[in-house]
Amino acid sequence: MDWQGWFALSLTCVTLLTLIFTHIRPHLVMMTVLTILSVSGILDGGDALAGFSNAGLITVAAMFVVAAGMHASGAADMLIDKVLGRPESVRSAMLRIFAPVALLSGFLNNTPVVATLIPVINTWARRIGIAPSKLMIPLSYCAILGGTLTLIGTSTNLIVNAQYQALTGAEGLSLFAITALSLPVALCGLLFMWLLFPRWLPNRESGDTFANLREFTLEVTVAANGPLEGRTVEEAGLRHLKQVYLVEIERGGSVVTAVSSEERLRGGDRLVFAGDTESIADLLRIKGIVPSAENGQAQSLMTHRPERCLVEAVVSPHCGAVGQAIRDARFRDRYGAVVLAVARNGERIRGNLGTIRLEAGDTLLLEARPAFVSRQRYNRDFLLINDLATETPRHRQAWLAWAILVGVVGLASFEVISMLNAALIGAGLMIATRCCSVSQAERSVDLGVILTIAASFSLGAALDKTGVAAYLAGGIIDLGDGRAWLLLVLCYVAVSMLTEVITNNAAAILMLPIVLQITGQSGLNAEPFVFAIMMAASASFATPLGYQTNLMVYGPGGYRFMDFVRVGLPMNLFIGAVTLSILLLGWPLQG
Numbered sequence: 001m002d003w004q005g006w007f008a009l010s011l012t013c014v015t016l017l018t019l020i021f022t023h024i025r026p027h028l029v030m031m032t033v034l035t036i037l038s039v040s041g042i043l044d045g046g047d048a049l050a051g052f053s054n055a056g057l058i059t060v061a062a063m064f065v066v067a068a069g070m071h072a073s074g075a076a077d078m079l080i081d082k083v084l085g086r087p088e089s090v091r092s093a094m095l096r097i098f099a100p101v102a103l104l105s106g107f108l109n110n111t112p113v114v115a116t117l118i119p120v121i122n123t124w125a126r127r128i129g130i131a132p133s134k135l136m137i138p139l140s141y142c143a144i145l146g147g148t149l150t151l152i153g154t155s156t157n158l159i160v161n162a163q164y165q166a167l168t169g170a171e172g173l174s175l176f177a178i179t180a181l182s183l184p185v186a187l188c189g190l191l192f193m194w195l196l197f198p199r200w201l202p203n204r205e206s207g208d209t210f211a212n213l214r215e216f217t218l219e220v221t222v223a224a225n226g227p228l229e230g231r232t233v234e235e236a237g238l239r240h241l242k243q244v245y246l247v248e249i250e251r252g253g254s255v256v257t258a259v260s261s262e263e264r265l266r267g268g269d270r271l272v273f274a275g276d277t278e279s280i281a282d283l284l285r286i287k288g289i290v291p292s293a294e295n296g297q298a299q300s301l302m303t304h305r306p307e308r309c310l311v312e313a314v315v316s317p318h319c320g321a322v323g324q325a326i327r328d329a330r331f332r333d334r335y336g337a338v339v340l341a342v343a344r345n346g347e348r349i350r351g352n353l354g355t356i357r358l359e360a361g362d363t364l365l366l367e368a369r370p371a372f373v374s375r376q377r378y379n380r381d382f383l384l385i386n387d388l389a390t391e392t393p394r395h396r397q398a399w400l401a402w403a404i405l406v407g408v409v410g411l412a413s414f415e416v417i418s419m420l421n422a423a424l425i426g427a428g429l430m431i432a433t434r435c436c437s438v439s440q441a442e443r444s445v446d447l448g449v450i451l452t453i454a455a456s457f458s459l460g461a462a463l464d465k466t467g468v469a470a471y472l473a474g475g476i477i478d479l480g481d482g483r484a485w486l487l488l489v490l491c492y493v494a495v496s497m498l499t500e501v502i503t504n505n506a507a508a509i510l511m512l513p514i515v516l517q518i519t520g521q522s523g524l525n526a527e528p529f530v531f532a533i534m535m536a537a538s539a540s541f542a543t544p545l546g547y548q549t550n551l552m553v554y555g556p557g558g559y560r561f562m563d564f565v566r567v568g569l570p571m572n573l574f575i576g577a578v579t580l581s582i583l584l585l586g587w588p589l590q591g
Contacts, residue, residue, distance in 0.1 A: 056162020
């Protein structure tokens with residue numbers, strides 16, 4: 001290799017290490033890589049930006065809008081309502097979940113599917129007397145397996161297909177091309193869960209960690225004409241209390257949220273604190289503070305106000321506040337939201353909220369301005385799992401949304417029009433028929449995912465253009481000793497390991513050029529290797545951080561990190577073994 005090849009290889013290694021060991025958001029990392037490749041001259045402008053005009057990327061964006069229409073119209077809820085019923089055992093409950101979740105995830109992005117079902121499954125589990133911890137991991141894993149059923153079920157499949165077309169000039173794969181592999185894999189995975197998970201999963205009655213606000217909020221009042229009237233929050237000594245944290249001030253029928261240290265108190269102000277309710281005595285010892293009429297209750301927090309909304313959110317691994325104390329992270333200023341409570345491993349953390357160090361997977365109860373929800377659709381610092389400001393579903397459009405989805409799938413599967421055009425028409429119809437609003441459609445498009453995918457194409461192109469892919473392929477071929485089955489196993493394992501530590505899309509995009517070089521140099525059939533990449537990139541079960549839906553169920557299920565390792569690692573090994581066995585038996589490896 002020349003200097004450009006070694007430079008691209010070094011840049012790839014630095015990129016992987018950055019994604020694994022830092023909290024820098026993937027789209028910022030990949031956009032930086034794109035810039036370096038363009039400025040260094042390794043890629044010209046057209047090659048560097050080719051990902052942004054890729055048909056697969058636009059299809060992903062359009063399918064986000066289609067999924068938003070299904071969610072906003074209540075079409076997905078309608079299916080769930082008709083099939084859940086009242087099962088009498090954990091296994092029976094899991095069977096009720098499997099079919100609708102796998103079906104929806106096969107044609108919609110699985111993130112909104114899981115986000116929609118978390119509160120539904122939580123409420124349903126309590127109603128039938130089953131711990132949510134028995135059902136939340138199966139919900140996530142089922143959505144992951146369902147996403148592999150079609151080419152549009154997960155963005156990874158679409159992007160791999162698009163990059164495969166770009167690198168080889170081939171026509172690409174049809175909508176159900178992978179189904180012959182993924183359907184038996186999914187059925188085996190669901191059977192594995194049904195047989196073993198009821199015994200392996202913990203029985204924790206964690207439920208909704210923040211179901212009762214009265215358990216951790218309290219209210220006091222500023223005495224009229226008292227010594228605190230006219231003082232700032234800082235001067236009154238209310239900013240750095242040991243066990244409680246000032247959330248908001250109710251004043252004259254309105255609410256002051258994200259209270260500044262310089263906010264001046266007035267007589268009659270109702271102060272709402274979060275923290276340990278046992279600390280009410282400490283507050284009442286402050287001269288000028290008197291009990292509220294509803295002391296110890298969270299009535300004001302439960303009252304709807306246009307100035308705020310209550311949001312339950314999971315801290316993403318890419319959140320800039322991870323590893324910092326809430327106060328040191330300047331959470332209030334950075335996000336325009338106040339932390340009411342923090343839960344970790346299914347239990348609320350007690351003590352001084354300001355000193356709690358946030359970790360990826362923590363579940364937060366936030367009081368936020370309405371803009372917080374729309375911002376997080378783009379920033380992805382948090383995964384929203386319960387947004388109390390969500391618009392009411394347009395139930396009259398539910399059947400229409402189903403008709404649009406079926407139409408999109410039918411047009412693409414029978415190749416009447418391209419998958420791109422079918423997705424674009426579907427997205428346009430969802431908005432035109434008011435299955436979702438324009439604002440909902442805009443929020444549904446995950447800008448971070450789109451930028452990550454588009455920029456990742458540049459690194460994949462650089463690996464191919466500079467000869468790095470060919471160089472690494474030669475090394476893997478030597479390691480496999482020329483045996484086709486061993487090369488297939490090595491490719492699957494490499495992608496599977498990468499997807500546990502970086503995003504699944506990035507893992508697939510980085511490995512595809514290398515795998516195509518392996519098949520080209522060895523004279524092998526590329527299709528089973530491409531399918532192996534798709535399946536390995538999605539089959540991420542071993543950690544809550546490996547796949548977004550795993551992180552979303554982490555808090556609501558009351559799980560600990562090792563709960564995922566205990567059930568997810570065997571699941572990874574089982575799915576890998578089934579996938580490779582079917583590929584080796586059903587597809588010819590020789591070209």
